[in-house]
Amino acid sequence: MTIDNSSDRSGHGTQSTDAESARAADRSVGRPNPSRRSEQSRRAILTAARELVSELGFAKLSIEAIAARAGVGKQTIYRWWGSKGEVVFEAFLALSDPGEGIVLPDSGDLETDLKYLMRETVAEFADPAFEGPVRALNAEIINDPKLARLYHEKMAAPVDEAKKERLRSAQRAGQLAPDLDLDLALELLYAPLYQRWLLRSGPLTPEYADSLVDLTLRGLRP
């Protein structure tokens, strides 16, 4: 429910204003009235959540600690969010909000661009500031289908769409089979990389990224 509120806030998939949806929620009994919600507390909670998940990791993070750091009563968190996961997710979401559209480099040569992208991803995975929160989020996703859906809709989808746009451009340039399933193609490229990092199933080097692109493109070309 809370996360629905947050989605209203970002305005995806609905034309209703904040004020309207607040009034709508008001009609359903037993729920707090969002129009009365303290924006200051909300921001303090999300900031505290972000900081703490970096300092302690997701597992050792407690609602109690978030409330204390944010200078907020525990009930204020429980009132608006359903779980630790939801709070942290919304905190990440606010942080990673890309503003508007993502555009990937397009040099005209797909192989060059992909190798660049994949090497960049490898570098990103090696960043310790990225490591903790993203691992935490993924661990939660594994056990929480609701969170998984949210993640794919709000965080993964925009990035994936940008990547697919680049692939479509390659299709138009005759560098990819015209009937290629782009979702599948993306998975072929990224899943091995992601899995190596997430499950630590092997070393993650720029050379590995290159091999992956080479081998995959052999299957994807017309």
Add this chain to the structure above:
Amino acid sequence: MTIDNSSDRSGHGTQSTDAESARAADRSVGRPNPSRRSEQSRRAILTAARELVSELGFAKLSIEAIAARAGVGKQTIYRWWGSKGEVVFEAFLALSDPGEGIVLPDSGDLETDLKYLMRETVAEFADPAFEGPVRALNAEIINDPKLARLYHEKMAAPVDEAKKERLRSAQRAGQLAPDLDLDLALELLYAPLYQRWLLRSGPLTPEYADSLVDLTLRGLRP
């Protein structure tokens, strides 16, 4: 430490007998003497752990519940295992112990065999009895490098080796490039499948398995 004991039990990497290693451990101070360990309690604990992780999930599983279900004092768990994770991991390990070698079907046609294997994997992922524990284990692996290493060594390695053996056979039959990196090939085949299941990033159907094999093999052939 306990898990090392269990590896002694399965005889990996050492020629020493149980009796010998028991006496050796005896010399190191402050550690319980494995030779006195109750095999009955050990089994009851692992069974209880396996059952409970299925019923409750890893997060809601408590040492206290394992002890109660196993009819065992809590101290008996703390004596031999260092954490909830270790107990559950060993429980899985005992469960999935393949006895001896794993041999995969070899019809002579790689594509046929791979599609069969991948469809079987898809079916396995749909089994609710498999779902809970494996998700739990993977969630732990994400945040625990030690556990990740153990998982790859004890559980994944034997299976992967069997799969690579099948790929080697295909190489000999001229169905795969002779200089192919088999680890990479395995990742190309399995990572997309595994990721769809683990992170719920898309539907998992037999047809999907087929497409995956088709597309991948295009890149792997000589």
Add this chain to the structure above:
Amino acid sequence: MTIDNSSDRSGHGTQSTDAESARAADRSVGRPNPSRRSEQSRRAILTAARELVSELGFAKLSIEAIAARAGVGKQTIYRWWGSKGEVVFEAFLALSDPGEGIVLPDSGDLETDLKYLMRETVAEFADPAFEGPVRALNAEIINDPKLARLYHEKMAAPVDEAKKERLRSAQRAGQLAPDLDLDLALELLYAPLYQRWLLRSGPLTPEYADSLVDLTLRGLRP
């Protein structure tokens, strides 16, 4: 601290109001705020303690059992009391609260009245319902100076004062030496009796009580 609260409640030795002292305690850090205390829980705990100490005896009584019987979290006990002894003591205190003043019989003849009182005490000591808790309390007092002080202040003092009042009356009637140390006189009379019972150093009969009074009064008369 709790027991200090209870003293506030009974109004001994302080003119400050409950509200005042609550606010004062509020200022000292790390301590629970007594004004928020649940009176219902407090009563349930004391009742459970009283029942259980009768059923099991003090030694076999556990905080855990009190909490369970009272339908209360263990922390609620640890928050307000420092030990099993304090809880049980306050339970006794609430029970034995004499409301107002104690008045002892005054027939005009000290010897008669004392023999009556001492025989009554002997009878009380023989009551099994009295035995258990009072032995438990005394055993604790032996090892806990704080509890000893509390006992003398809250439980013994009022009774002793009533007894001394009777002795003063006898002094006025010329039946006791006018310069007699009344505390000492009380000890002479009661300590032998109490010791026989508490340490089981001899049989406790009405005749013994009489002899005690006879012999003691020989020393106390003018």
Add this chain to the structure above:
Amino acid sequence: MTIDNSSDRSGHGTQSTDAESARAADRSVGRPNPSRRSEQSRRAILTAARELVSELGFAKLSIEAIAARAGVGKQTIYRWWGSKGEVVFEAFLALSDPGEGIVLPDSGDLETDLKYLMRETVAEFADPAFEGPVRALNAEIINDPKLARLYHEKMAAPVDEAKKERLRSAQRAGQLAPDLDLDLALELLYAPLYQRWLLRSGPLTPEYADSLVDLTLRGLRP
């Protein structure tokens, strides 16, 4: 039972030899054979018990700690003693064993001698090395009639007998009533003192001891 063994050892109240009683015990099934008992272990246990009760107090003393300190298996303690209390009591007993008879000073003047004795007792009570163990023992006696009996028989009786002997001497000298109940007289003298110390019911000074003697003797003289 164990304590009976120890009484056999000291030869109180029985004519049977050690060898005889050993053989007698042998006949009864399920009991350990005292003739095989390790004197070295027994001594180590009693010494450890004595040390630990001083260091930790009786309440915090554990059988496990005694066994560890004595370098002895726990079962060896449980084999020969029935409870922590019995072990500690026997440890005290061995310590306080007066060898043979106790003789108190006899100057010819009872008042002088009593005041000296009582002042000495007051001083003894103030000794911290005496305090801990004796409080512990008394606390146990309160709740354990068997231990109480043992205490009076083995530890208190010899001392009391010596005191009564001094009182008899005073009777012969015409300083006490000839028909005086000596047990009662002792209680009159000592119970108030003991109670002040044990239950901390008042300050314990040499002057208090004097007043006690003065007042009591007024009642005991012919």
Add this chain to the structure above:
DNA sequence: ATATAAACGAGACGGTACGTCTGGTCTTTAG
């Protein structure tokens, strides 16, 4: 001298309770 049976040290076992900690709910007070 040797067998044999008991006591021994060691310590694992099923348990109970400890005192602490956190989670999510309920209550009180202030604004």
Add this chain to the structure above:
DNA sequence: CTAAAGACCAGACGTACCGTCTCGTTTATAT
């Protein structure tokens, strides 16, 4: 009527000991 503060019920945590029960290993008769 929201929000902060925090007490509340609940129950898991990891530890300490309980008293019982094997294990091998002395040790001390009783052959």
